[in-house]
Amino acid sequence: MPVIKLKQALHHQQDENAFIVLLKDKGGLRDIPAFCQQQKLHCELLAQAPVIEFLVCRKKESLCR
Structure with missing residues (x-):
C-alpha cells in the first residue's frame, strides 16, 4: 500500500520535487x-x-544530496 500511495502522490503532485514517506x-x-x-x-x-x-x-539536485 505505501508504494501505491507514493505513486499516486507523484502523479497528483507533479510540481513537488521531494516527498517524506x-x-x-x-x-x-x-x-x-x-x-x-x-x-x-x-x-x-x-x-x-x-x-x-x-x-x-x-x-x-532538489532537497536530496
Whole structure:
C-alpha cells in the first residue's frame, strides 16, 4: 500500500520535487527503495524507529544530496 500511495502522490503532485514517506510496516524498507530505483527517483532512509521515514526526490539536485 505505501508504494501505491507514493505513486499516486507523484502523479497528483507533479510540481513537488521531494516527498517524506512515513511507514510502520518494515516491508517498506525494501519496497520503497526498489520502487524508487525502478522509477529513477532518489531515495534516502532518514529513520527506522519508531517510524520508518524516507526522503524521496524526483531529482538529485532538489532537497536530496
